[in-house]
Amino acid sequence: MIAGFDAGSRTVPEAEHLLHTVVRELGLPGDTIGCTHFVPAGAAGDEPHVACSLAVPDSVTPAALSAALSAALSAALPAGWSAEGAALAVAEHEARRGGRVVTFPGRDRLTGVLRVGELRDASAIDRVLLLASPGPPPDDVLVVTNDHVRPVWRDGLMTLLTMPAAGGRITPAEVPNPTPCCADHA
Incomplete structure (x- = not known):
């Protein structure tokens, strides 16, 4: 089930902080697939903002999910939460057509410098793309992770976008x- x-x-x-809080409240492992989603102005009746989605195992009951969300969201937004933004997040995650993937299997192993093939083998990332390039980089190209890897859902695949x-x-x-x-002139 995908929770939004x-x-x-x-x-x-x-x-991202909210997402990690909900994962912790539910007692889920840190490699549970969780995403952030950009919500445009008006879609949820307010300013542009960021919603979250989380792949929740069947063992999590609706009551436990509700309690975890209530605990996490009460501190974040005392007035409640947006059903429209949550629905957008769920739809994008389920279709694997949108969302920044923040937590995922293998995320903790993607540190330092790895080869493209190693990065894919060590994690749930399906493909690596190089911006402004007609195809994916070869498996032996080195990826400097900066200890910060945030793939996105694209064409149904968990895709890491990279640059030279x-x-x-x-x-x-x-x-x-x-x-x-x-920042330099404000």
Whole structure:
């Protein structure tokens, strides 16, 4: 079952924190597949924000799920949560057509520098793509993970988007600590 929840998180780190909190409240392993989803303005009656989805095993009862979500969401959004944003997150996750995958099997093994083939073999990532390239990189190309790997669902596959890095290597396109827009002149 895919559970969706939306506390109106304004930032990706906020949503990731919420996702990790729900995983912890449910007592699930850290490699349970959990995603964040961008919710556009108006889709949930408010400003653009980030919702979450989580693949929940059948052993988790609806009552346990409700209690975990209530505990996690009460601190995040005292007024309640958005059903529309949660529904969008579930639909994207179920169809594997959208969402940043934050927690997934093998995530903890993707540290340092790995070859593309090793990265796929060590995790649930199905494919690696190089931005602005007609095809995937060869299996022996080195990936500098920066200890921050966030694949996305694309075409039904868990896909890591990468970009060129120094020395003929590649690195995930999403960087761990991006510079906020206007940081140098605000």
